[in-house]
Amino acid sequence: MSETAEHADHHIDVKQFHPRAQAAIHNPKIRKNFRSAMDGLMAKRKAAFEGWDLETLRDLGANVRLRALANLPDLLEQLENKLTENGIKVHWAVDGDEACRIVRDICKARDAITVIKGKSMVSEEMELNHYLEEQGIEALESDLGEYIVQLAGETPSHIIMPAIHKNTGEISKLLHEKTGTDLSNDVEYLTASARQQLREKFMNADVGVSGVNFAVAETGTLCLVENEGNGRMTTTVPPCHIAVTGIEKVVPGMEDVSALLALLTRSATGQHITTYFNMISGPRKAEELDGPEEVHLVLVDNGRSSIYQDDELLDTLRCIRCGACMNHCPVYTRVGGHAYGTTYPGPIGKILMPHLIGLDEGRHLPSASSLCGACGEVCPVKIPIPDLLVRLRQESVDGDRLHPAKVRGHGAKRSAMEAMIWKGWAWMHASPGVYRFGTGVASKLRALQPASAGAWTNYRTAPKLAAKTLHQRMKERGQ
Amino acid sequence: MSARETILQRLRNRTGGELTVPECDFSVLERPDWSTTERVERFEKMIESVHGEVHHCTEDSWMDRLAEVLATRGARNLLVAKAHEIGQSLRSADRNDLPELLIYDEPIESWQAHLFNEVDVSITSTRGGIAETGSLILWPTVDEPRLMSLVAPVHIAILKASELYTTFHEAMKAQNWAAGMPTNALLISGPSKTADIEQTLAYGVHGPKELIVLMIE
Ligand code: SF4
Numbered sequence: 001m002s003e004t005a006e007h008a009d010h011h012i013d014v015k016q017f018h019p020r021a022q023a024a025i026h027n028p029k030i031r032k033n034f035r036s037a038m039d040g041l042m043a044k045r046k047a048a049f050e051g052w053d054l055e056t057l058r059d060l061g062a063n064v065r066l067r068a069l070a071n072l073p074d075l076l077e078q079l080e081n082k083l084t085e086n087g088i089k090v091h092w093a094v095d096g097d098e099a100c101r102i103v104r105d106i107c108k109a110r111d112a113i114t115v116i117k118g119k120s121m122v123s124e125e126m127e128l129n130h131y132l133e134e135q136g137i138e139a140l141e142s143d144l145g146e147y148i149v150q151l152a153g154e155t156p157s158h159i160i161m162p163a164i165h166k167n168t169g170e171i172s173k174l175l176h177e178k179t180g181t182d183l184s185n186d187v188e189y190l191t192a193s194a195r196q197q198l199r200e201k202f203m204n205a206d207v208g209v210s211g212v213n214f215a216v217a218e219t220g221t222l223c224l225v226e227n228e229g230n231g232r233m234t235t236t237v238p239p240c241h242i243a244v245t246g247i248e249k250v251v252p253g254m255e256d257v258s259a260l261l262a263l264l265t266r267s268a269t270g271q272h273i274t275t276y277f278n279m280i281s282g283p284r285k286a287e288e289l290d291g292p293e294e295v296h297l298v299l300v301d302n303g304r305s306s307i308y309q310d311d312e313l314l315d316t317l318r319c320i321r322c323g324a325c326m327n328h329c330p331v332y333t334r335v336g337g338h339a340y341g342t343t344y345p346g347p348i349g350k351i352l353m354p355h356l357i358g359l360d361e362g363r364h365l366p367s368a369s370s371l372c373g374a375c376g377e378v379c380p381v382k383i384p385i386p387d388l389l390v391r392l393r394q395e396s397v398d399g400d401r402l403h404p405a406k407v408r409g410h411g412a413k414r415s416a417m418e419a420m421i422w423k424g425w426a427w428m429h430a431s432p433g434v435y436r437f438g439t440g441v442a443s444k445l446r447a448l449q450p451a452s453a454g455a456w457t458n459y460r461t462a463p464k465l466a467a468k469t470l471h472q473r474m475k476e477r478g479q
Numbered sequence: 480m481s482a483r484e485t486i487l488q489r490l491r492n493r494t495g496g497e498l499t500v501p502e503c504d505f506s507v508l509e510r511p512d513w514s515t516t517e518r519v520e521r522f523e524k525m526i527e528s529v530h531g532e533v534h535h536c537t538e539d540s541w542m543d544r545l546a547e548v549l550a551t552r553g554a555r556n557l558l559v560a561k562a563h564e565i566g567q568s569l570r571s572a573d574r575n576d577l578p579e580l581l582i583y584d585e586p587i588e589s590w591q592a593h594l595f596n597e598v599d600v601s602i603t604s605t606r607g608g609i610a611e612t613g614s615l616i617l618w619p620t621v622d623e624p625r626l627m628s629l630v631a632p633v634h635i636a637i638l639k640a641s642e643l644y645t646t647f648h649e650a651m652k653a654q655n656w657a658a659g660m661p662t663n664a665l666l667i668s669g670p671s672k673t674a675d676i677e678q679t680l681a682y683g684v685h686g687p688k689e690l691i692v693l694m695i696e
Contacts, residue, residue, distance in 0.1 A: 066498075070501075076490075237591075254660075272668075289584070291663060
């Protein structure tokens with residue numbers, strides 16, 4: 001785990017959230033790009049659920065996920081057995097580094113030097129591209145958004161729409177500089193150019209790497225949701241397909257998939273369904289004419305089994321990565337995805353990343369929220385995100401004596417001064433004499449109260465103590 | 480200890496203890512029984528909203544419709560299945576208003592560049608459709624391999640109106656998917672698309688730019 005944390009952090013210091021957020025807030029272009037995109041997504045989601053009993057559907061989504069989690073170890077074994085029976089090879093990885101090595105070994109065994117990739121957030125979590133490049137294996141993203149982000153040498157700023165932070169002009173310039181296309185604001189032209197460039201790559205790639213949206217234990221099926229067709233290309237054209245996924249993605253049966261699919265695409269982009277729903281249950285059979293001859297699944301833990309230990313934190317693992325919580329988050333909409341400096345930004349990132357990188361590294365994440373509750377209200381599997389944020393805030397200051405903190409790196413924000421002040425506060429409130437004396441003195445000295453209280457008073461007037469305490473006033477009224 | 484054992488053991492020895500398994504009631508996914516006409520209407524509305532095209536025809540007229548569709552697009556060729564009746568009847572029809580007919584009967588390795596660069600249009604069968612979302616169900620086979628519905632710029636699919644299901648949930652139950660799945664199964668709901676450049680929709684980014692459904696009624 002610690003190795004993974006290092007591995008994942010060598011580009012961006014997650015702790016520098018505040019300066020990045022400040023910079024983003026003062027960047028009108030970023031704010032405009034995100035604002036308009038998120039407004040559109042919120043409206044589309046709403047329209048897509050019209051005529052549905054959304055509460056009941058979300059209850060079903062939550063129950064389907066909880067049922068799967070309740071049987072997680074058994075389901076993983078069932079999945080492994082079924083996939084093996086179907087001819088798919090299953091691998092297990094405790095952390096991202098181990099998962100990277102597994103992918104490398106499969107590539108090396110085939111003398112593979114080029115990998116084409118479909119969208120996979122777990123591979124981002126593993127920093128797979130970076131790792132493969134170090135091993136002399138080219139890893140090329142084929143999802144248009146990911147392709148753009150990779151050409152720019154950046155990371156995705158949204159889990160569903162990776163290049164949402166860029167506008168057409170910037171993308172045109174980037175494609176022009178990196179691939180030699182003409183400068184143009186014609187999205188059709190830019191898309192067609194990318195199609196041409198990537199077709200060549202699909203034909204020549206030795207291995208295709210993809211993510212998984214749902215892994216079905218009952219039939220041994222890997223399900224992938226996508227619009228572009230690059231996922232189908234990735235999983236069909238190269239002779240070897242490696243799917244990587246978090247261990248929480250398994251569900252018992254196809255019926256569970258029908259419920260989650262109904263929620264996923266509508267929550268994510270307001271689509272009733274994506275263009276392609278690709279269900280893979282095995283490599284090419286001897287008599288078949290296309291499809292990969294080898295299919296692998298890498299099951300990645302990377303912190304998930306720790307989350308699994310705690311009844312409350314476990315809810316984090318229900319997530320189906322729809323991104324709706326981001327789209328509806330007032331903080332995310334203003335600072336954008338890169339400010340977080342984490343693989344998963346926005347509300348889901350705030351509750352997931354502290355487990356992956358430690359609460360010491362991710363100490364600012366749970367606090368980057370106004371607890372407005374919008375994320376919890378839209379989450380299709382009803383994850384109580386605000387409650388989890390509060391829990392992680394408590395853990396970051398070791399603030400709950402009755403429930404000792406568990407998350408790795410807990411207590412990172414605890415300060416001796418603050419702890420002492422609270423101790424004093426508690427003592428004062430438990431001793432009536434001291435309390436009366438203290439409040440009495442404080443209201444006498446109210447003239448000395450400073451007019452400014454740091455950042456708090458930048459946009460607010462400082463509260464002023466009353467001239468008399470409540471106790472004094474009640475006494476005067478003879479009660 | 481192997482990674483597998485480490486992970487499974489950690490999950491099995493959960494400190495929080497056993498988890499309760501909630502009941503799952505799937506009835507919210509069910510729709511009242513739509514008539515075939517309602518299903519056809521809904522299917523058409525949904526697939527057209529994502530840039531798909533539907534042509535209504537009959538067992539007797541679909542080939543004429545197909546010829547028109549191909550002519551308006553100036554198609555140079557059409558990829559058909561070798562054994563499936565669609566391919567069979569097209570080849571035996573011996574019509575002069577159809578372009579050259581190609582057959583996918585060799586492993587992809589031997590003609591990949593040709594398939595990727597030269598094939599204009601492909602036609603496949605379907606295992607039915609889903610009205611609610613405007614989706615086609617495809618189970619690629621030896622005869623109609625996976626890439627047949629993916630690589631050409633235009634994909635034409637034949638769908639029987641009588642094989643339209645109301646919802647995905649209904650379709651998978653009726654066809655008993657739980658009993659076993661083929662190596663690859665697909666739901667296709669429109670042509671390939673992306674909105675990755677500033678939320679602007681563009682079609683045919685990797686797969687077909689056009690999806691045309693010949694609905695046999
Ligand atoms: S936490 Fe909920 S809303 Fe956010 S990505 Fe996950 S499933 Fe979607």
